Amino acid sequence: IPPILSKYSKYEKETIFDDDDTDGPPPTLDEVCTGPENVLLLGKKEIGKTTLLHYISKYYISNFNSLHRVPLIIDCEYIDYAGKNVVSRAALQFINEFCDDDDAYSQGNLDILLREGACIILFDNFETLGQKELAKINEFLQLYSNNKFIFSEKESISARALREIPIVPICAYKEVHICSLSKAQIRTITKQCIFSQDADSDATSVIDKVMLCFKKTTLPKTPFVLSLILSLCDNSDFAPINEAVVMEQFMESLLEKSSPDEADSRTFDFRIKEDFLIFLVTHMHLANNYYLKSEEFDMLLNRYHSTIGFSVSETGFDRLFFDKGVLVRTELIITFRYSCMIEYYIAKKAGQEPEFLECIMSDRNYLNYSNELIYYTGLNRRNISILHTLREDLLRDYNRLQPIIAELDNYNIGLEISIPDSTFPQKLAEARLSQKESDDLSDPGDTSERVLPETINKNVTHSEMNAFIETLLIYGSCLKNLELITKVEKVSAFDDYLTGLCIMLAILKSHTEDFFDRMICEMESRPEEFDIQKIQKAQNTFKDIIKIALPLTIQNIALENVGTSKLKSILEGVIQKESLDNFKKFFSTFLYADLRLPGLKNILHQYAKDAQDKSLLKIIFFKLLYYYQFRYFSSSLDVFLENTLADVNIKLQSKNKFSKGQWIDNLKKLDRSSMT
Numbered sequence: 165i166p167p168i169l170s171k172y173s174k175y176e177k178e179t180i181f182d183d184d185d186t187d188g189p190p191p192t193l194d195e196v197c198t199g200p201e202n203v204l205l206l207g208k209k210e211i212g213k214t215t216l217l218h219y220i221s222k223y224y225i226s227n228f229n230s231l232h233r234v235p236l237i238i239d240c241e242y243i244d245y246a247g248k249n250v251v252s253r254a255a256l257q258f259i260n261e262f263c264d265d266d267d268a269y270s271q272g273n274l275d276i277l278l279r280e281g282a283c284i285i286l287f288d289n290f291e292t293l294g295q296k297e298l299a300k301i302n303e304f305l306q307l308y309s310n311n312k313f314i315f316s317e318k319e320s321i322s323a324r325a326l327r328e329i330p331i332v333p334i335c336a337y338k339e340v341h342i343c344s345l346s347k348a349q350i351r352t353i354t355k356q357c358i359f360s361q362d363a364d365s366d367a368t369s370v371i372d373k374v375m376l377c378f379k380k381t382t383l384p385k386t387p388f389v390l391s392l393i394l395s396l397c398d399n400s401d402f403a404p405i406n407e408a409v410v411m412e413q414f415m416e417s418l419l420e421k422s423s424p425d426e427a428d429s430r431t432f433d434f435r436i437k438e439d440f441l442i443f444l445v446t447h448m449h450l451a452n453n454y455y456l457k458s459e460e461f462d463m464l465l466n467r468y469h470s471t472i473g474f475s476v477s478e479t480g481f482d483r484l485f486f487d488k489g490v491l492v493r494t495e496l497i498i499t500f501r502y503s504c505m506i507e508y509y510i511a512k513k514a515g516q517e518p519e520f521l522e523c524i525m526s527d528r529n530y531l532n533y534s535n536e537l538i539y540y541t542g543l544n545r546r547n548i549s550i551l552h553t554l555r556e557d558l559l560r561d562y563n564r565l566q567p568i569i570a571e572l573d574n575y576n577i578g579l580e581i582s583i584p585d586s587t588f589p590q591k592l593a594e595a596r597l598s599q600k601e602s603d604d605l606s607d608p609g610d611t612s613e614r615v616l617p618e619t620i621n622k623n624v625t626h627s628e629m630n631a632f633i634e635t636l637l638i639y640g641s642c643l644k645n646l647e648l649i650t651k652v653e654k655v656s657a658f659d660d661y662l663t664g665l666c667i668m669l670a671i672l673k674s675h676t677e678d679f680f681d682r683m684i685c686e687m688e689s690r691p692e693e694f695d696i697q698k699i700q701k702a703q704n705t706f707k708d709i710i711k712i713a714l715p716l717t718i719q720n721i722a723l724e725n726v727g728t729s730k731l732k733s734i735l736e737g738v739i740q741k742e743s744l745d746n747f748k749k750f751f752s753t754f755l756y757a758d759l760r761l762p763g764l765k766n767i768l769h770q771y772a773k774d775a776q777d778k779s780l781l782k783i784i785f786f787k788l789l790y791y792y793q794f795r796y797f798s799s800s801l802d803v804f805l806e807n808t809l810a811d812v813n814i815k816l817q818s819k820n821k822f823s824k825g826q827w828i829d830n831l832k833k834l835d836r837s838s839m840t
Contacts, residue, residue, distance in 0.1 A: 165349050165352055165353055166193050167193065167211075167212055167216060167342050167343065168190075168342075168343040168346060168349070169190055169191045169192065169193065169196070169340050169341065169342060169343065170190050170191075170340075170341045170343055171190060171191060171339070171340070171341070172341060173206065173319060173339075173341050191338075191340050193219075196220070196314070196340060197220055197223050197224075198231070200312070201336075201337065201338050202312060202313040202314065202315075202333070202335050202336060202337040202338070203313075203314045203315070203337060203338055203339075203340050204290075204314075204315045204316075204317060204332075204333070204337045204338070204339050204340070205217075205314065205315065205316040205317070205340055205341075205342060206316075206317050206318075206319040206339060206340070206341045206342065207316075207318070207319055207341065207342030207343075208318065208319055208344070208384055208386065208612075209318050209384075209386070209489050209501070210384070210386040210387065210388035210389065210489070211342050211344065211384075211386050211387070212342060212386065212387050213288070213316040213317075213318070213342060214288055214316065215387070216316070216342065217237055217286045217288055217314065217316055218237070220235065220284075220286060220314060221235035221237055221286060222235075224284055232282060233282055233283055233284045233311075233312065234259075234277055234282060234283050234284070235283075235284050235286060236255045236258050236259065236283055236284070236285045236286065237258060237286045237288060238251060238254045238255060238258065238285060238286070238287050238288065239288045239289055240287055240288060240289045240290050240292050240293055240297070240301070241288075241289040241292040243297075245296070245297050245300060249271075250300045250301070250304070251285075251300070251301055251304035252271065252274060252275070252278070252304070253271075255274060255278075255283075255285065256269065256270075256271055256274050259274065278308040278311060279308070280310075281308075281310030281311050282311075283308075283311045283312075284311065284312040284313070284314065285311060285312075285313050285314075286313075286314045286315075286316070287301070287313065287314070287315045287316065287333075288316050289316065289317075289318070290315045290316060290317040290331075290333075291317045291318045291331070293331050294331075295331070298331050301333070302333065302334040305333055305334050305335045306334060306335075309335060313333065313335060313337070315333055315337070319341070344384060344385040344386065344609070344610035344612075345385040345386065345387065345390060346385075346603070346604075346607055347371070347375060347603040347604070347606065347607035348600055348603040348604065348607075350371060350374060350375065350385070350390060351367060351368075351371050351599075351603060353387075353390060353394075354367050354370055354371050354374060354394065355367045357394050358370060358394065368795065368796065368797070368798065369760050374390070374393055374394070375607075375608070376724060377393050377407065377410050378393075378610075378611070379608055379611060379724070380407045380538070380724070381407045381410055381411055381414075381504050382502065382503065382504045382611050382612050382614065382615070383410070383411075383414060383502065383504060383612060384502070384610055384612035384613075385610045385612070389414065392410075392413055392414055392417055393410060395413075396409070396410070396413060406542045406645060407538055407539065407542055408508070408511070408538070408539045408540075408541075408542025408543045408645070409542060411504060411505075411508045411539060412508075412543070415438070415490075415505070415508070416434065418488050418489060418490055419434050419437050419438070419488060419490070420434070420488075432474070432478070432479045432480075432481075436479075437481075437484070437485075438509075438512065440468055440479075440481055440485075441485070441490065441505075441509050442509050442512055442513050442516070443464070443468050444456070444461075444464060444509075445506055445509040445510055445513065446513060447464055448506070449510060449513075449622070452621065452622055452623055453618075454499060454500070454503075454506055454617045454618060454620040455497040455498065455499035455617060455618040456497065456498045456499065457496070457497060457498070458493070458497075458498060461498045462482075465481060465482055468481075469481075489501055490505065497618060499617040499618050500617050501617075502612055502613075502617070503615045503616065503617045503620060504535070504612075505617075506617055506620065507533075507535040507536045507539060508536075508539050510533070510536045511536045511537070511538075511539035511540040511543065512539075512543070514536065514540050515540060515543055515544055521540070524536070524537075525550070525553045528557060528626075528631060528635070530553075530554070530635075530638060531624075531626050531631055531634050531635065531638075532621075532622045532623070532624055533622070534634065534637065534638050534641070537550065537638055537641065537642060538638075538641045538642075538645065541641070541642045541645035541646050542645045545645060545646050545647045545648040545649075546646070546648045546649060547646065548646065548649045548653060550642050550646070551639065551642055551643065551646060551649070551653070551657055554635060554638060554639045554642065555639070555657070555660060557635055558632075558635055558636065558639060558660060558664060559660075561631075561632040561635065561667075562663060562664070562667065564628075565632065565667050565671070566667075568667065568670045568671055568674060569666060569667060569670050570670075571670035571673050571674050572666060572669065572670050572673075572745075572746075572747060575711065575746075575779055575780075576711075576779055577708045577711050577712060577778075577779040577782050577783075578704060578708055579705060579708035579709070579712075579782070581782055581785065581786075581816065592789075592792070592806070592809065595789070595793050596792065596793050596795075597793055597794060597795065599795055602793075602794045602795050605794070606794065629671065632664075632667075632668075633668060633671075636661070636664040636665075636668065637721075637725050639657070639660070639661060639664070640661050640722065640725040640726035641725055641726070643657045643658065643661060643726055643731075644725070644726045644727070644728045644731070647728075647730055651733070651734070654731065654734050655734055655737065658726075658731065658734050658735075658738065659738075661722075661726060662738070662748045662751060662752065663748075665718055665722060665747070665748075665751050666745065666747050666748060668718055669714055669715060669718050669747060672714050672718075673710070673711065673714055676707075676710050676714070677707055677710070680703055680706055680707060680710075681703075684699055684700070684703045687699050711779070711783075712782060712783055712786055715747060715750060715751075715783050716783065716786060716787055716790070718751070719750065719751050719754050719755065719758075719787070720758075722751055722755055723755055723758045723759070726755075727755060727758060727759055728759070729759055729761060732756075732759075732761050735752055735755060735756045735759075735761070736756075738752045739752050739753055739756060739767060739771075746777065746780055749771070750780065750783065750784070753767060753768070753771045754787055757791075758796075760797065765801070765804050768788075768804075768808060769804075769808060771784070772784060772788075772808050772811055772812055773811070775812075775815075776815075778815075778816060781812055781815055781816055782816065784812055785809065785812045785813065785816065788805060788808055788809050788812065789809065791805055792805045792806070792809065
């Protein structure tokens with residue numbers, strides 16, 4: 165899958181307009197391969213820098229007759245820098261390692277190629293260089309400057325800024341940044357890996373779950389992590405919902421748990437490695453500083469080994485975790501590569517020490533440990549006491565906030581959204597997105613560095629309102645993960661959760677309307693600047709739009725928060741209740757559909773048929789339109805969605821079934837290719 169390239173680092177994108185044509189289009193892989201400029205490739209760890217260098221090397225070999233350059237890959241991390249001709253020796257070693265067995269090349273042969281500018285030298289891991297090593301490479305670059313050079317370097321937000329002396333090649337070069345995997349790329353890779361025997365199979369369900377894994381764990385969207393997630397499944401029924409399992413597999417892969425050496429009694433195995441990481445996290449947690457100074461790390465390293473009776477020279481822990489990409493070191497600090505690693509090992513510690521877990525759960529301290537509790541309950545799926553503690557706090561919040569539920573009693577949406585039968589099919593077709601457009605719009609981007617480990621703070625205070633919403637979300641996540649508690653407990657907990665969603669909706673509606681009212685009041689106080697009638701009309705329109713958008717937003721939050729197919733029987737029981745609040749039924753029905761559970765067509769059809777309240781029908785209409793417009797389901801449900809949308813549209817116009825027949829006839833007359 166070709167990488168997405170950019171002229172700019174993601175760390176500076178916020179200050180740059182990506183669509184600014186004055187600087188030209190983004191670089192292409194073909195330009196990197198064949199352009200005359202030297203190139204510095206920058207990207208985060210495991211983004212595919214080394215793979216890209218090998219691709220470029222293969223490209224030059226395959227196109228040697230037109231490019232006339234020999235590719236040579238040199239790993240800066242493993243060059244022998246002793247003596248002279250350091251780079252030439254490494255290049256010659258590369259040639260003789262990969263040439264035919266019958267061939268052998270001398271230093272003289274290589275010198276001829278280099279002097280003639282007949283080589284492209286690809287330097288990997290350029291960020292590992294020190295000043296002395298850089299001087300030797302720069303000497304080579306100056307001596308053979310008529311060759312082409314490509315450098316790859318691991319990019320981090322602080323690596324360059326913290327260096328006293330820049331480590332950069334002496335030759336001119338242009339920077340090219342390798343972007344994280346996009347949703348469209350993840351779709352392509354997933355279809356190749358899982359649906360290779362059935363190219364036409366719809367992979368959207370699996371891809372959405374993979375994207376949710378990235379979002380909830382905040383792991384980076386790199387080929388390595390994607391391959392790890394996909395390795396957990398071998399078919400389209402894959403449902404990677406438990407974030408703890410994904411993190412567990414990720415750390416086991418990094419620390420080579422499955423290595424044959426793990427069984428050797430002389431090996432310091434996976435459990436010992438994890439014990440040391442938990443030891444580090446414990447120290448960080450006590451200080452509420454999730455980074456260490458170099459001397460502090462050395463002190464902890466020696467203390468751990470002295471206490472256990474190990475030797476650093478035997479474990480290699482002073483280097484191992486840096487080599488594996490678990491810890492990162494700059495000139496100033498040492499910390500974990502990703503914040504999710506810290507959260508995962510805090511959860512592991514809570515599983516080992518009940519007192520530590522009790523401290524997290526007391527006095528609402530858990531509000532600063534939401535991700536840790538997701539990992540904890542994913543690893544300990546019977547601990548009902550977690551739900552009980554959260555429920556006690558939620559019920560106190562419910563009693564305090566209960567009066568605000570009255571906001572939902574008169575949920576009037578005056579906005580007219582029904583579309584005339586004659587134009588509805590055309591409007592529906594025009595609104596539909598291509599698969600690429602859908603992927604681009606629904607791609608949240610890479611979230612792995614949204615919270616840097618060194619910025620974590622476990623002493624944040626929360627307002628009453630934020631405390632309620634955060635507690636509800638933690639409650640939902642724990643309910644999703646506690647798969648081994650009884651069905652009775654799940655039914656009770658889910659009912660509490662639905663009540664919380666309704667209160668959240670009422671709160672957000674009230675606060676948003678108050679905001680608009682204050683804004684309009686301020687405008688009305690300046691009649692010389694604003695048309696009062698237009699303002700009042702706009703006010704009503706905005707309020708109606710908010711009333712439609714909020715339930716859809718909260719329902720999507722519920723999907724990401726509590727959505728799991730293992731709650732299927734619980735959802736069915738709720739949906740079948742005759743006396744159920746409008747919004748509780750709305751949230752439950754569309755959660756069932758969002759999860760793509762069996763029988764969703766019947767459930768959606770019956771729900772749309774039974775719904776009579778026009779305001780609710782308008783919200784249902786937009787949810788169904790989202791499914792259709794964003795191609796949420798496979799194409800086999802297109803006709804069903806078209807029919808159901810027609811039914812709801814007819815209800816909104818108070819027309820009969822004859823109108824639906826006309827609508828379907830109009831839809832069939834449309835060119836289907838224009839709809840896709």
